[in-house]
Amino acid sequence: MGAGCSSEHGVATNAAPVAKAASVKSQPAAEATTPSPAGTPPAASQPSRASVDDFLEEEDTPAKRDPEARLEALHRCFDALDKDKSGTIDFKELKQYLFKTGVNISLITGKAEELMAKMDLNSDNLISRDEFTHMMEALLVGKTDEDLEVWVAEVVFTATSRNVVGFGDSLGEVLSGLDLTTEQVSTLKDCFKQLDRNSSGFVELPEVKALLGRSGMDMEHVSEELNTIMLKLDKNGDHKISEQEFFVTLCAVRHSLQDDDAFKRVLDNFLVILKSGAADTPMLASVLLTDQVA
Template identity: 25%
Template structure:
């Protein structure tokens, strides 16, 4: 997963907490993971998380632990991880052209409830930071670099 700042993670939490109880159920968390191409059974997810629901602080810790697992920039991806990243890439590559544009990034963020008028600059900036060949879009390698190595 791409490390996001606490503000965005808090917005994700609020949007996923459909019943507004201040807890993110495994079903709600699993919904997000499935949208980015990561599939767990609820039993596996509970085993990984260690409980049946997460409050905001626990959700932030969960996201942080995922980020730290991918922090080693010299990590060699296994076949499963590469497939998971390819699935996540395809979630963002809406037109299937092999690239993620600012518009596609905006559309996916909108579906996740993370888009507002000021986010347009964020999409352009995120793409600009990881667009190593300066073509204005992210290819799979640039996307993978963003997902694994963002600070």
């Protein structure tokens, strides 16, 4: 994203897998291991998001380890990251998690590639349970069982929360963090309204599919194109696109084009096609299908 388009809460670093954000010091397990209900923004007493790098920098006093408890904790962490319960963590799931931790949208793809390269030991582009636990056990071997539980609670809380860092509770809060002009905001709201045919407040997969289906794309490849576009727009993986997600992604599109006039042409073209029902491929779809937009 361009200036003002990144999350206010975090920027990608070279932190080791898997989490990203502020350092967390040891705290009583009873306070740190009880995540709030999904969808509730973290309060001061709730787990904060900690990176493995910060976690490993803390001093540790050698203590007796419980191998079974440590393995069980890492399995809980893996299960929270494995959103589709396939038994592996794929590239999309890595990106979804990184987005929730507040990594700058324009850096998410590169960061996910780094993590996949470090953890995917057999190079099948998937992180198995064994690969995950092997890597994390090696990284966290010097930590006490209590500290490990704190870290796992933070990762599980972040991965399972439906509140996405940078989205806030309203579209207004999101817009306050995005460097968009009044005209751009107005046009984007119009685009979203036209996409949301049933006025549900979300753009759902059938609505995107209908747009692509009439756009002249090769129908044999619509599923592939649809998955790519949904991956870009559906940041929290709930199979629908909120206004917040739409605005965050379109801000990334604006940055990738590096030209407000070009961005205006893309939006104007999109609106014309949406309102007229023309059987043309929207310029926006073509932009989202490139690797320039995370």
